[in-house]
Amino acid sequence: MNEDYFKEHAARLRNIASNADPFTKRRLLDLAEKYDGRKSVRRPPPLPSVTIDHQQHSDDRNSSGDPG
Numbered sequence: 687m688n689e690d691y692f693k694e695h696a697a698r699l700r701n702i703a704s705n706a707d708p709f710t711k712r713r714l715l716d717l718a719e720k721y722d723g724r725k726s727v728r729r730p731p732p733l734p735s736v737t738i739d740h741q742q743h744s745d746d747r748n749s750s751g752d753p754g
Contacts, residue, residue: 689724696721 696718703714 692721692724 699714699718699721703711703718706714
């Protein structure tokens with residue numbers, strides 16, 4: 687995504703805002719301003735995945751072997 691993409695997107699938002707109700711228009715115009723100020727976006731590296739073990743450990747069970 688480059689600067690031209692964001693400028694075009696901001697223009698589309700302004701075009702949509704011209705036909706919107708006042709509340710929506712204000713929000714679309716605010717969003718368009720944010721797109722105008724953006725440069726190329728570099729995404730951060732992905733976070734490492736985490737696995738959660740839901741299995742019950744043997745010392746967590748009661749001594750009778752009854753699950754309840």
